[in-house]
Amino acid sequence: MAQTLTQKILSRASGQASAAPGEIITCQVDLCLLLDSGGPRRIWPRLKELGAGVWDPDKVVLVTDHFTPAVDAQSAEILRLTRDFAREFGIQRFFDMQGIGHVLLAEQGLLEPGMFAVGGDSHSSMGGAFGCLMMGFGAIEMTGVAVTGEIWIQVPQTVRIDWSGEFGAGTSAKDIMLKLCREVGTDNAGRVMEFGGDSIARMSMAERGVLCNMAAELGAETGVVPADEQTLVALRVAGQQPAADALEWCSDADADYAAVHQFEAADLEPQVAAPHSPANSGPVSTHAGTVINQAYIGACVGAKLEDLQMVAQVLRGRRVAADTRLLVAPASQRAYREAAADGTLEIISAAGAYLLPTGCGACAALGAGILAENEVCISSTNRNFQGRMGANSAEVYLGSPYTVAASAVAGRITDPREMLT
Amino acid sequence: MSLVISGRAWVFGDNVNTDAMAPGLYFKSSMDEMARHCLETLDPAFAGSVQAGDVVVGGLNFGMGSAREQAAMALQHLGVGAVLARSFGRIFYRNALNFGIPALLLPADMEIQAGDRLRIDAATGEISNQSRGDDAQVASLPPHLLRLVAAGGLMPYLKNRLAEEAGHGK
Numbered sequence: 001m002a003q004t005l006t007q008k009i010l011s012r013a014s015g016q017a018s019a020a021p022g023e024i025i026t027c028q029v030d031l032c033l034l035l036d037s038g039g040p041r042r043i044w045p046r047l048k049e050l051g052a053g054v055w056d057p058d059k060v061v062l063v064t065d066h067f068t069p070a071v072d073a074q075s076a077e078i079l080r081l082t083r084d085f086a087r088e089f090g091i092q093r094f095f096d097m098q099g100i101g102h103v104l105l106a107e108q109g110l111l112e113p114g115m116f117a118v119g120g121d122s123h124s125s126m127g128g129a130f131g132c133l134m135m136g137f138g139a140i141e142m143t144g145v146a147v148t149g150e151i152w153i154q155v156p157q158t159v160r161i162d163w164s165g166e167f168g169a170g171t172s173a174k175d176i177m178l179k180l181c182r183e184v185g186t187d188n189a190g191r192v193m194e195f196g197g198d199s200i201a202r203m204s205m206a207e208r209g210v211l212c213n214m215a216a217e218l219g220a221e222t223g224v225v226p227a228d229e230q231t232l233v234a235l236r237v238a239g240q241q242p243a244a245d246a247l248e249w250c251s252d253a254d255a256d257y258a259a260v261h262q263f264e265a266a267d268l269e270p271q272v273a274a275p276h277s278p279a280n281s282g283p284v285s286t287h288a289g290t291v292i293n294q295a296y297i298g299a300c301v302g303a304k305l306e307d308l309q310m311v312a313q314v315l316r317g318r319r320v321a322a323d324t325r326l327l328v329a330p331a332s333q334r335a336y337r338e339a340a341a342d343g344t345l346e347i348i349s350a351a352g353a354y355l356l357p358t359g360c361g362a363c364a365a366l367g368a369g370i371l372a373e374n375e376v377c378i379s380s381t382n383r384n385f386q387g388r389m390g391a392n393s394a395e396v397y398l399g400s401p402y403t404v405a406a407s408a409v410a411g412r413i414t415d416p417r418e419m420l421t
Numbered sequence: 422m423s424l425v426i427s428g429r430a431w432v433f434g435d436n437v438n439t440d441a442m443a444p445g446l447y448f449k450s451s452m453d454e455m456a457r458h459c460l461e462t463l464d465p466a467f468a469g470s471v472q473a474g475d476v477v478v479g480g481l482n483f484g485m486g487s488a489r490e491q492a493a494m495a496l497q498h499l500g501v502g503a504v505l506a507r508s509f510g511r512i513f514y515r516n517a518l519n520f521g522i523p524a525l526l527l528p529a530d531m532e533i534q535a536g537d538r539l540r541i542d543a544a545t546g547e548i549s550n551q552s553r554g555d556d557a558q559v560a561s562l563p564p565h566l567l568r569l570v571a572a573g574g575l576m577p578y579l580k581n582r583l584a585e586e587a588g589h590g591k
């Protein structure tokens with residue numbers, strides 16, 4: 001029977017010959033990502049209550065990112081507890097203040113094609129860039145995984161999203177996803193989004209990560225880009241040796257998709273999502289001219305090295321507008337170092353941007369850069385729900401790193417193509 | 422744990438997200454404090470007036486967004502007996518059941534207004550709107566989820582499972 005990549009991975013993880021959409025199965029977890037937010041501080045008390053330990057510490061990756069660096073007594077406590085947990089349970093793959101978990105998995109090459117991985121955070125879907133199936137869950141459910149190493153899944157349908165042709169200047173994966181939030185909607189539970197087509201084949205691993213990351217905004221079970229040569233190169237660069245059968249993890253040619261969507265890359269314009277939903281999106285021209293107080297480059301989705309390079313491309317030889325602040329929080333320490341080494345950070349700071357520490361920061365109103373009442377912000381993050389970045393009356397627009405940078409220069413929402421010629 | 426819930430309806434629209442149920446600004450606060458702000462951007466009266474056993478009724482995609490379990494925990498803390506919606510955000514749906522809150526899919530043609538008296542049997546999928554004399558039969562939970570909710574959520578369920586495994590000399 002022909003199967004999609006999703007079905008194949010779930011069949012393997014559940015020890016079955018096949019997995020039909022709708023079927024409820026129990027899967028063994030290959031990798032479990034715990035973050036300081038929904039990780040030890042919520043799981044440890046429950047393990048104590050159950051008198052249980054961690055089923056396999058070598059399958060756990062633990063990261064501090066939401067509360068780094070500590071900004072008050074509570075966040076300091078949460079970080080200390082997270083470090084104690086790593087020691088107590090002998091978790092070797094513990095990344096403390098190295099960057100945002102979803103980005104670290106990619107940097108370290110910890111995901112492999114065909115893997116079934118879970119994370120205690122909705123954007124765990126980002127792992128799908130490596131041709132694996134990675135899904136996000138709540139901390140209560142991650143407690144179950146920590147104890148048993150397994151989780152129940154209702155086999156999802158697969159929706160195929162193909163892009164063909166060349167993208168125009170000033171557009172990126174972020175624009176794809178903001179457009180899809182509008183056109184495919186945000187109510188896609190029970191579906192996995194599989195991305196393909198020649199445009200995606202040429203897309204960098206970092207940009208593929210953006211597609212899968214924001215599958216969470218589509219409400220999908222997760223997103224996945226089937227592995228190709230580029231995936232294997234990325235793994236080797238990260239110091240890992242991909243398995244010999246890595247490229248065999250793909251959908252059968254005659255697999256049954258619930259839907260197939262086809263898009264032309266050349267038609268894509270820079271997109272902006274207006275408050276308070278990523279689905280509230282449209283071409284940047286719809287909101288051009290809206291005056292902003294803050295521009296924010298941050299988050300797993302929008303502050304990787306490539307995102308910072310997009311920002312620098314716009315900012316080179318320009319300055320952030322007076323009365324506007326541009327805050328930049330690199331997604332990982334490595335992105336920080338590499339952006340320092342290649343001159344990207346110099347351009348960004350020369351333009352008058354304010355550099356913030358690595359971590360989730362203002363994305364979820366946990367760290368530096370949150371918004372006051374009635375302030376307007378354009379952000380490279382993935383969600384603009386009411387109150388998410390601070391005050392309930394604050395208004396957050398979402399855009400690509402190009403669009404956020406161009407808007408910071410103009411002091412109002414601006415089409416980045418004006419500054420990229 | 423009883424799978425029959427009776428209470429008043431609190432009605433919300435489409436695409437209610439989990440940030441609205443558990444705002445990030447209160448992440449470091451107690452659950453008491455967090456629950457006081459539950460859904461305040463949509464209905465400032467909700468957290469202060471909701472009674473034990475009351476039912477939260479959403480439209481499409483109820484609980485979209487963040488994986489934060491505090492969204493379901495805040496509803497549990499406030500005593501919400503069940504959640505009905507036309508469709509659910511995937512993680513919220515699982516979280517609600519994992520905290521022992523039945524979550525059932527509501528048919529598009531069933532009318533429920535704020536304050537209506539509802540009786541729900543999560544085991545059979547019977548929903549009656551006693552204020553309107555309207556009954557509906559919806560899909561009950563699949564057996565593995567019914568067991569989970571009947572046990573009171575994932576923690577009691579895991580306790581039973583670990584005790585059983587110990588009993589089998591594992």
Ligand code: SF4
Pocket residue numbers: 066100102121123298299300301359360363364381382
């Ligand atoms: S950066 Fe934002 S979206 Fe990404 S993991 Fe952190 S809080 Fe979540």
